[in-house]
Amino acid sequence: xxxxxxxxxxxxxxxxxxxxxxxxxxxxxxxxxxxxxxxxxxxxxxxxxxxxxxxxxxxxxxxxxxxxxxxxxxxxxxxxxxxxxxxxxxxxxxxxxxxxxxxxxxxxxxxxxxxxxxxxxxxxxxxxxxxxxxxxxxxxxxxxxxxxxxxxxxxxxxxxxxxxxxxxxxxxxxxxxxxxxxxxxxxxxxxxxxxxxxxxxxx
Ligand SMILES: [Zn+2]
Numbered sequence: 001x002x003x004x005x006x007x008x009x010x011x012x013x014x015x016x017x018x019x020x021x022x023x024x025x026x027x028x029x030x031x032x033x034x035x036x037x038x039x040x041x042x043x044x045x046x047x048x049x050x051x052x053x054x055x056x057x058x059x060x061x062x063x064x065x066x067x068x069x070x071x072x073x074x075x076x077x078x079x080x081x082x083x084x085x086x087x088x089x090x091x092x093x094x095x096x097x098x099x100x101x102x103x104x105x106x107x108x109x110x111x112x113x114x115x116x117x118x119x120x121x122x123x124x125x126x127x128x129x130x131x132x133x134x135x136x137x138x139x140x141x142x143x144x145x146x147x148x149x150x151x152x153x154x155x156x157x158x159x160x161x162x163x164x165x166x167x168x169x170x171x172x173x174x175x176x177x178x179x180x181x182x183x184x185x186x187x188x189x190x191x192x193x194x195x196x197x198x199x200x201x202x203x
Contacts, residue, residue, distance in 0.1 A: 006028060006032070009028045009031070009032075010024045010025055010028045011024075013027050013028060031043065053065050056106075056108075057069040057072055059072045059103075059130070060072050060103060060104050060105050060106055061105065061106040061107070061108060061123050061126070062088050062091055062104060062106045063088050071091075071103060071104060072103060076101070077101060077102060077103050078101050078102045078103075079102070079103060079136045079137070080102070080136060080137060080138040080139065081100070081101075081102025081103065081137070081138070081139050081141065082102060082103050082104070082105055082131070082137045082139070082140050082141070083100060083102055083103070083104050083105070083140075083141040083143050084104075084105045084107065084127065084140065084141065084142050084143060084144065084154075084157060085104060085105070085106055085107065085143050085144065085181065086106075086107050086108070086109060086110055086144050086145055086150060086153075086181075087106065087107075087108065087109075087182065088106055088108075089181075089182040090106075090143065090181045090182055091104050091106060092182075093181055093182050093184065093186075093189060094143070094181070094189065094193070096186055097186045097187075097189050097190035097193070098190075099190040099193050099194065100193055102139075102141070105123070105127050105130075106123075107122040107123055107124075107144070107153065108122060108123070109121065109122045110122065110144060110145070110147075110149040110150050110152070110153040111149060111152055111153045111156055112149055119156070122153070124156070124157060124160075127157070128157075128160055128161075131161065131164070131166060132164075137166055138165070138166065138167065139166065139167045139168075139169060140157070140158075140161065140166050140167070140168050140169070141169050141170070141171065141193075141196060142154035142157060142158065142168060142169065142170045142171075143170075143171050143181060143193075145180045145181060147180070154170055158170075169196040170196060171192040171193055171196045
């Protein structure tokens with residue numbers, strides 16, 4: 001039905017989130033069509049360059065082309081605050097509220113033992129090593145999603161800091177149960193940050 005390369009393109013597009021067979025097909029035909037060819041070439045170049053040059057920041061694991069991302073390098077950031085999030089999209093959502101000026105740590109997921117995702121897969125050893133070796137952080141804000149896995153991940157991290165001088169807080173207010181930060185409106189997220197709860201108080 002499809003030529004081998006068309007089939008390969010459709011399969012590749014289907015691997016993207018929220019893209020089914022029909023959408024993949026439509027995209028492939030658009031990119032191969034007369035009007036889409038140039039866009040297709042630009043997309044291919046942008047994609048190749050991105051996957052070759054973008055990697056994880058050595059400090060916070062956010063995406064960057066440099067060894068350390070702009071936020072980690074910025075002197076304007078409050079290094080006493082470190083906010084742990086599940087995804088780079090959460091950093092964007094929080095940055096857009098302009099209500100937080102500390103640094104971040106991006107897990108790229110959450111603990112999920114059944115899927116083989118343990119602490120090492122989401123960078124927790126690097127996070128703990130940073131917290132134990134640099135003494136600048138005073139408060140760790142655990143802004144993982146309000147899902148079962150997100151909460152379990154937050155508690156796992158907090159449990160490794162009990163006995164240290166670092167306060168652990170968790171954003172709570174206004175975050176719906178099962179909610180993902182990325183989809184919250186700025187006002188709710190901003191409020192959730194301001195009214196964060198200390199984990200020692202809720203435990
Ligand atoms: Zn960084």
